[in-house]
Amino acid sequence: MMDKVALLKAVQAAQAGSWSESHQIAQDYSDATANWLHAVLHKIEGDEWNSKYWYARSAGHDYHDFDNVIEELNAIHESLL
Secondary structure (H helix, E strand, O other): OOOHHHHHHHHHHHHOOOHHHHHHHHOOOOOHHHHHHHHHHHHHHOOHHHHHHHHOOOOOOOOOOOOOHHHHHHHHHHHHO
16 A cells, blocks of 8 residues: 655655665555656666566556656656645
8 A cells, every 4th residue: 555655755765865765665565656666766776677677567657768867756756746
């Protein structure tokens, strides 16, 4: 089940550069938005295979949808509002 408050906190942590904090929160959830965030976090980490794994579970989002992870994090943030 998605917890919008927790996922917003995770997005904000990622935007602030706290990959570990964001990842800790994201991995506690398994809905499409959490999986999308999880995918972006692994993209930031540079783990393309793992990132694509999570994109496949994100309800239609793709590794190549965004060239800029900041813009993608902003899109995730907007989807949670």
